[in-house]
Amino acid sequence: MDFRTEVRAWLAGRLADTPAPDPRAWERELGKAGWIGIGWPGADGETYGNRRATLPEQVVWAEEYARSGAPARMGHIGENLLAPTLITYGTEEQKHRHLPPVARGETLWCQGYSEPGAGSDLAGIRTTATPDTTTGGYTVTGQKIWTSLALDADWCFVLARTDPGSTRHHGLSFLLVEMDQPGRIEVRPIRQLTGTSEFNEVFLDGARATEAVGGEGNGWQVAMGLLALERGVSTLAQQVGFAAELEKVVAAAVASGAAEDPVIRARIVRQWAELDTMRRHALRTLGTTGDPGAPSVAKLLWGGWHQRLGELAVEVAGEAGAVGPEPWTTRRPYELHPAQHLFLFSRADTIYGGSDEIQRNIIAERVLGLPREPR
Numbered sequence: 101m102d103f104r105t106e107v108r109a110w111l112a113g114r115l116a117d118t119p120a121p122d123p124r125a126w127e128r129e130l131g132k133a134g135w136i137g138i139g140w141p142g143a144d145g146e147t148y149g150n151r152r153a154t155l156p157e158q159v160v161w162a163e164e165y166a167r168s169g170a171p172a173r174m175g176h177i178g179e180n181l182l183a184p185t186l187i188t189y190g191t192e193e194q195k196h197r198h199l200p201p202v203a204r205g206e207t208l209w210c211q212g213y214s215e216p217g218a219g220s221d222l223a224g225i226r227t228t229a230t231p232d233t234t235t236g237g238y239t240v241t242g243q244k245i246w247t248s249l250a251l252d253a254d255w256c257f258v259l260a261r262t263d264p265g266s267t268r269h270h271g272l273s274f275l276l277v278e279m280d281q282p283g284r285i286e287v288r289p290i291r292q293l294t295g296t297s298e299f300n301e302v303f304l305d306g307a308r309a310t311e312a313v314g315g316e317g318n319g320w321q322v323a324m325g326l327l328a329l330e331r332g333v334s335t336l337a338q339q340v341g342f343a344a345e346l347e348k349v350v351a352a353a354v355a356s357g358a359a360e361d362p363v364i365r366a367r368i369v370r371q372w373a374e375l376d377t378m379r380r381h382a383l384r385t386l387g388t389t390g391d392p393g394a395p396s397v398a399k400l401l402w403g404g405w406h407q408r409l410g411e412l413a414v415e416v417a418g419e420a421g422a423v424g425p426e427p428w429t430t431r432r433p434y435e436l437h438p439a440q441h442l443f444l445f446s447r448a449d450t451i452y453g454g455s456d457e458i459q460r461n462i463i464a465e466r467v468l469g470l471p472r473e474p475r
Contacts, residue, residue: 131205166340178209189314212258229260250300272319275309393467410443
């Protein structure tokens with residue numbers, strides 16, 4: 101049995117038994133079968149609990165998972181961001197402590213980077229951390245925002261300023277913080293235009309951090325290394341999801357008659373061509389190192405593409421894309437048409453994960469060698 105056939109058979113069998121599994125139970129099911137962490141660089145299967153896979157096999161897993169209709173992953177931040185960062189910058193003790201629970205699907209992580217006034221500009225963060233002589237860790241005080249999965253996460257990796265006299269990217273540390281600290285950590289969901297609350301505010305008031313990854317004061321290097329890992333194999337799975345969304349928009353255009361409009365047809369063709377370009381770019385840069393522009397180019401490509409798809413979806417939906425469901429008295433105020441949800445949610449695509457302006461600055465300064473933007 102080849103790898104793709106094995107993946108398809110496993111997913112089909114598990115989803116047939118439980119079409120809509122509990123998200124946390126599903127993570128443990130994936131971990132039990134060894135499917136978590138197959139792309140961890142340099143990972144040892146016996147040590148961390150994950151199976152090994154070649155880069156093409158990692159691509160196959162990501163694609164087949166997206167195609168299967170399996171639940172959205174709750175553990176992707178721990179698996180795809182925290183784990184490779186620990187493997188690169190962490191101590192052996194940190195790896196052995198934190199990686200096996202992630203590989204088993206038992207521990208969920210969130211990312212404490214952005215702050216009010218310091219979103220894409222991470223060097224402007226104001227969250228502080230002071231050494232705790234009693235525990236050997238740190239005491240963290242500050243606020244984080246746009247924190248995905250914070251309500252469900254067991255741990256958070258937090259970028260904080262450990263040198264009180266430092267500025268910008270100096271004096272930062274990459275800290276590991278357990279979320280279950282009543283009275284010290286408060287999580288508040290953020291209500292979005294879609295009516296949902298995927299993002300959260302996190303308030304840290306003397307929260308305890310157990311350790312720093314990469315050593316105290318080296319947080320900027322670790323944080324930038326993590327961001328470079330954010331656009332890896334998972335982008336190919338994202339593109340499978342994009343393709344499914346595009347297919348629905350095309351079907352809606354045919355059903356409504358909008359596909360007869362030559363302008364609409366041209367826009368559909370352009371969406372398809374740009375998606376194909378994104379896939380080719382992702383495959384070309386997959387597994388490469390030392391190319392600071394590749395992640396930024398990828399983010400620029402998909403952010404704008406997804407926004408344009410949302411705009412197209414509302415247009416081809418016609419009346420359904422312009423008005424809400426009826427009767428309003430029997431539905432939640434924010435029960436949106438799928439095209440409306442796609443349009444509203446995608447407005448944030450060019451902001452979160454690093455705004456388009458930041459991505460263009462990275463390309464200009466680090467790839468093209470242009471002068472730095474004056475501050």
